[in-house]
Amino acid sequence: MLTSLQNATVKQLRKLQQAKERRAQGVLLLEGTHLVEAACIANYPLQVLCYTEGWQQRYPNICQQALEQAEQIELVSTAVLKSIVSTVTPDGVVATAPRRNAWQEAASQPGEAISLGIMLETLQDPGNLGTIIRTAAAAGSDGLWLSDDSVSLENPKVLRASVGQWFRLPMVTADIAEKARQLKQQGVQVVATTATAKLDYWALDLLKPTVFLMGNEGAGLSAALMESASVAVKIPVMPGVESLNVAVSTALLLYEARRQRWGSGVGEG
Numbered sequence: 440m441l442t443s444l445q446n447a448t449v450k451q452l453r454k455l456q457q458a459k460e461r462r463a464q465g466v467l468l469l470e471g472t473h474l475v476e477a478a479c480i481a482n483y484p485l486q487v488l489c490y491t492e493g494w495q496q497r498y499p500n501i502c503q504q505a506l507e508q509a510e511q512i513e514l515v516s517t518a519v520l521k522s523i524v525s526t527v528t529p530d531g532v533v534a535t536a537p538r539r540n541a542w543q544e545a546a547s548q549p550g551e552a553i554s555l556g557i558m559l560e561t562l563q564d565p566g567n568l569g570t571i572i573r574t575a576a577a578a579g580s581d582g583l584w585l586s587d588d589s590v591s592l593e594n595p596k597v598l599r600a601s602v603g604q605w606f607r608l609p610m611v612t613a614d615i616a617e618k619a620r621q622l623k624q625q626g627v628q629v630v631a632t633t634a635t636a637k638l639d640y641w642a643l644d645l646l647k648p649t650v651f652l653m654g655n656e657g658a659g660l661s662a663a664l665m666e667s668a669s670v671a672v673k674i675p676v677m678p679g680v681e682s683l684n685v686a687v688s689t690a691l692l693l694y695e696a697r698r699q700r701w702g703s704g705v706g707e708g
Contacts, residue, residue: 440514440515440516441513441514441515441516441519441599442494442515442516442518442519443519444518444519444522444593446519448511448513449519449522450501452489452535453521453522453523455535458591458594464540464617465537466486466535466537466538467536467593467595467598468535468539468595469533469535470475470525470526470529470595470598471529471530471532471533471599472494472498472530472531473599473602473603474502474605475488475501475505475532476501477604477606477607478508478534478606478646479501479504480509480603481606482508483536483606484510484536484537485509485534485535485536486509486511486534486536486537487511487513487534488505488506488509488532488534489513489514489519489520489523489533489534490513490514490533491514491515491520491530491531492514493517493531494532495514496529498532498561501578502532505534508558509534512555517531520533520618525556525596527594530533535567538593540677549581549611553579553581553622553627553648553650554581554648555579555581555584555649555651555693555696556580556583556584556622556627557571557580557582557584557650557653558583558584558585558586558618558650558651558653559571559584559585559653559685560586560589560652560653560655560660560661560663560664561589561655561656561658561661562589562590562685563584563589563655564656565590565596565600567684567685567686568585568589568590568592568594568597568600569596569598569600569601569602569607570601571583571653571686571689572597572600572601572604572605572610573600573601574605574686575604575608575689575693576604576608577604578690578693578694578696579697580608581609582608582610583608583609583610584612584618585610585611585615586612586613587612587614591611592605592610592612606671615664615668616664617666619667622640622650623667623668627648627649628643628644628647628649628650628669628670629649629667630643630649630651630652630668630669630670630671630672630692631665631668631670631671631672632652632653632654632658632672632674632688633654633659633660633673634659634673635671635673636671636673638670638672638673639670639674639675640673640674640691640695641695642672642689644650644699645695645696645699645700646699646700649696651693652664652665652668653689654685656684674688
């Protein structure tokens, strides 16, 4: 069992709390049972697996699967594990995994036959992005595109907030204004969300292939992305309420699309 904070592996793992170090090493940091289990289910490779005796006793099946999948296995003390992770109350496991390489990125992009998708512009909060990923997977979205000036898809807080759906949902960082124009030319309904729109979101026909454009938490959508849209809608709010959280707004739109499609046979896979 590793008990020393001065151990070389432990010191290396502690560095991964810094984004620049994760980028330099080309790794993801998977903190907690949900993420490790999701990686195992997706057959995503694990590099270093650190776990406590208590975690092994609580999750014997997940532990066995992770042990078979990891390149390096380390049984660690609770104190060592706590020094590695960023969570206040770690549940006993952390692992590193390789970042998606170019082939994996291509394989994980939303496909060309879009039924229901999302584009996110300049999203800054990792909790919002993780929640949107989780919601999109739950609502049966084909995937999402993220502007390259947004929070990283590989931010540990994004992974945790997605509660494992990060490994399931096709998604990629891209030039979303250009992608929106391409999709519109292909006949996809590209929907901008803005408080100044005249059309309420539930009045829109969402049976047709649709992509929702969601903007920055404070500034909303840029003029360039608005120009790429086919139509604009608003989510009505009571007087005195400025706007809804972007993750909440995304959930409303996705589930309105799901409601309209329920029983219609559209996008029910």
